[in-house]
Amino acid sequence: MSEPLLVVRGLSVDFALPGGAHRALDSVSLTVRRGETVGIVGESGCGKTTLARAILGLERPSAGSIEFRSPRGVEGLGMVWQDPSASLDPRWTVARSVAEPARIHRKQADVGALLREVGLDESHGSRFPHELSGGQRQRVAIARALSLRPDLLICDEPTAALDLSIQSQILNLIRDEQRKLGFSVLYISHDLPTVRFLCDRIVVLYLGRIVEEGPSGDLFEHPLHPYTRMLLDSVPSVEKVGQLPPGGVGEIGSRPDRGCVFAPRCPYAEDRCRSEAPPLRGGQGRQAACWKPLGATGPSDV
Numbered sequence: 244m245s246e247p248l249l250v251v252r253g254l255s256v257d258f259a260l261p262g263g264a265h266r267a268l269d270s271v272s273l274t275v276r277r278g279e280t281v282g283i284v285g286e287s288g289c290g291k292t293t294l295a296r297a298i299l300g301l302e303r304p305s306a307g308s309i310e311f312r313s314p315r316g317v318e319g320l321g322m323v324w325q326d327p328s329a330s331l332d333p334r335w336t337v338a339r340s341v342a343e344p345a346r347i348h349r350k351q352a353d354v355g356a357l358l359r360e361v362g363l364d365e366s367h368g369s370r371f372p373h374e375l376s377g378g379q380r381q382r383v384a385i386a387r388a389l390s391l392r393p394d395l396l397i398c399d400e401p402t403a404a405l406d407l408s409i410q411s412q413i414l415n416l417i418r419d420e421q422r423k424l425g426f427s428v429l430y431i432s433h434d435l436p437t438v439r440f441l442c443d444r445i446v447v448l449y450l451g452r453i454v455e456e457g458p459s460g461d462l463f464e465h466p467l468h469p470y471t472r473m474l475l476d477s478v479p480s481v482e483k484v485g486q487l488p489p490g491g492v493g494e495i496g497s498r499p500d501r502g503c504v505f506a507p508r509c510p511y512a513e514d515r516c517r518s519e520a521p522p523l524r525g526g527q528g529r530q531a532a533c534w535k536p537l538g539a540t541g542p543s544d545v
């Protein structure tokens with residue numbers, strides 16, 4: 244196994260709201276190794292973007308630590324956001340946007356080469372974002388994120404704002420660049436098939452807590468947590484059309500005062516689940532926070 248590059252330990256992030264503090268991340272621990280692709284999945288509001296922002300130093304943790312073991316510090320971090328229109332300055336040419344990280348770090352960027360690398364033409368450099376398609380804009384954002392040769396590329400739903408036909412091009416671009424350059428990827432998405440395609444390992448978040456993690460194949464084939472099972476069951480497939488989704492009920496809710504965060508929606512919740520929070524436990528790299536993991540002692544006929 245390669246060495247750890249990003250080590251997050253016991254990370255909590257709170258937001259001050261009029262009604263009191265809102266805990267967006269609760270004791271999250273995860274490791275991304277060199278060259279590894281780790282997926283973060285979970286419904287809207289579970290804390291995915293907050294995690295990315297905390298790693299980038301844009302949110303202040305209320306507990307825990309974030310250790311990024313790149314000898315180059317923040318220079319070794321690249322970021323691709325969901326909406327390329329919002330992440331590129333509309334008044335700047337493409338060339339200026341791509342060269343910006345290098346300028347900040349007092350370096351030179353070969354903008355033409357970077358544009359060619361992401362499948363654009365050098366002549367795109369003199370254009371403005373509004374003169375490009377959504378897919379082209381995301382290619383520009385990727386060229387910028389790769390310009391300083393990151394050790395870790397964080398992608399927060401990088402294809403969610405794009406047409407379906409363009410999404411796979413962008414995914415393939417990220418995967419091809421990773422194969423060529425060898426960086427690690429933290430890939431945030433609620434699109435499970437995409438995450439399975441791209442990631443070695445998956446971390447499942449629910450209301451700011453990690454409820455399950457494991458190698459991609461195993462997690463998809465044998466989910467241990469009822470929430471993971473519910474996410475997988477909600478992926479549309481040809482066979483499922485016309486059927487009601489089985490398993491859990493309702494939408495992401497508010498965090499219960501005690502017990503398992505998923506208990507209010509879990510079809511298997513028992514008294515203990517409502518009173519005592521299950522710890523994340525299991526073997527090396529394969530863990531779930533559940534008192535009755537599926538397939539082990541729990542029901543397997545969801």
Ligand SMILES: Nc1ncnc2c1ncn2[C@@H]1O[C@H](COP(=O)(O)OP(=O)(O)OP(=O)(O)O)[C@@H](O)[C@H]1O
Pocket residue numbers: 258259260265266267285286287288289290291292293294433
């Ligand atoms: N600046 C903020 N102030 C107050 N609450 C916030 C702030 N940013 C995020 N939150 C809250 O923290 C929780 C996690 O939000 P976050 O944006 O990290 O979720 P997400 O998993 O990225 O969701 P999505 O899939 O919709 O992008 C949500 O309840 C959100 O309302």
Ligand SMILES: [Mg+2]
Pocket residue numbers: 291292293399
């Ligand atoms: Mg988000």
